[in-house]
Amino acid sequence: MSSPVLELQxxxxxxxxxxxxxDVSLSIQPGEIFALLGPNGAGKTTLIGSVCGLVKKTRGRIxxxxxxxxxxxxxxxxxxxxxxxxxxxxxxxxVAESLHIQLGFYGRPRDEARVDEVLTALNLQxxxxxxxRALSGGMKRRLLxxxxxxxxxxxxxxxxxxxxxDVELRRDLWTYVRKLAxxxxxxxxxxxxxxxxxxxxxxxxxxxxxRLLLVESxxxxxxxxxxxxxxxxxxx
Ligand code: ATP
Numbered sequence: 001m002s003s004p005v006l007e008l009q010x011x012x013x014x015x016x017x018x019x020x021x022x023d024v025s026l027s028i029q030p031g032e033i034f035a036l037l038g039p040n041g042a043g044k045t046t047l048i049g050s051v052c053g054l055v056k057k058t059r060g061r062i063x064x065x066x067x068x069x070x071x072x073x074x075x076x077x078x079x080x081x082x083x084x085x086x087x088x089x090x091x092x093x094x095v096a097e098s099l100h101i102q103l104g105f106y107g108r109p110r111d112e113a114r115v116d117e118v119l120t121a122l123n124l125q126x127x128x129x130x131x132x133r134a135l136s137g138g139m140k141r142r143l144l145x146x147x148x149x150x151x152x153x154x155x156x157x158x159x160x161x162x163x164x165x166d167v168e169l170r171r172d173l174w175t176y177v178r179k180l181a182x183x184x185x186x187x188x189x190x191x192x193x194x195x196x197x198x199x200x201x202x203x204x205x206x207x208x209x210x211r212l213l214l215v216e217s218x219x220x221x222x223x224x225x226x227x228x229x230x231x232x233x234x235x236x
Pocket of ligand 1: 020038039041043044
C-alpha cells in the first residue's frame, strides 16, 4: 500500500470541558473518496478545520503527505483545498477576480488559463465577470468549489457540499467529484446522508459525538445499515 495522504493519530479537540473530537485515528489513501458521515455536531467540521489550520488541535498528530504539521504547519497545506459550508468570498469582487485572489493566497501568480479552465469545468464561464454578490445560491456553491480547486490541490475537503442544493446541482457535483477522483485527487467529504456516501465513497467513516465509531468499505457500511438513514440510527 502507498503511504497515506493524511494520517490522524489520536486527534483530540476540546473547548473547555466539552470534547468536540476524541482520540480520532484515521488514514486516507491516495486517490480515494472518503465520506465522513455523522449528524449535526458530530465533529466533522472540527476534524477538517484541524487539518486545514482553522482549528487548533488539543492533542494528537496530523501527518499530511507524510509531514507532521507540528513540524511544518504551512508547506503541506499548500496542496490542500477546502470547500467550506459557508460562503467565504468577498461579495464585491468578480467571480474571476475571486479565483485570482485565491491563487495569490496559495503563493501562485495570476493565471487566466487556469481560471478559465476551472470556470468552464464548473459551468461558471458565463458568470466570469459578474460580482459574486449577484450569483444565485447554486452559482455561489459552484464558485466555492472552483475556489477550492483553482490551485490544483492533491487533497480536497468538501464539507457538506450538497446541503441545501437542488437535485440537478447535487448530480452535477457528484459527477464532478468522481471526475476529480478519477484524475488522482484524494477527496474527503462530510455528509449527513448515507445516500451521498453510497453514491460517491470508496470508504466511509461514521462519527458521532466526536468519536470515530467505525471505518469500513462502503459495501460493508451499506450491509450494516441497509436502507436506513444514519441520522435515524443515531437517535438512541
Ligand atoms: P454539522 O453537521 O452541524 O456541521 P459537525 O459534525 O461539522 O456538525 P462541528 O461543527 O465539528 O460538527 O462541531 C462539533 C461540536 O463542537 C459541536 O457540538 C459544536 O457546537 C462544538 N463547537 C464547534 N466549534 C466550537 C467553538 N468554537 N466553541 C465551542 N464549541 C464548539
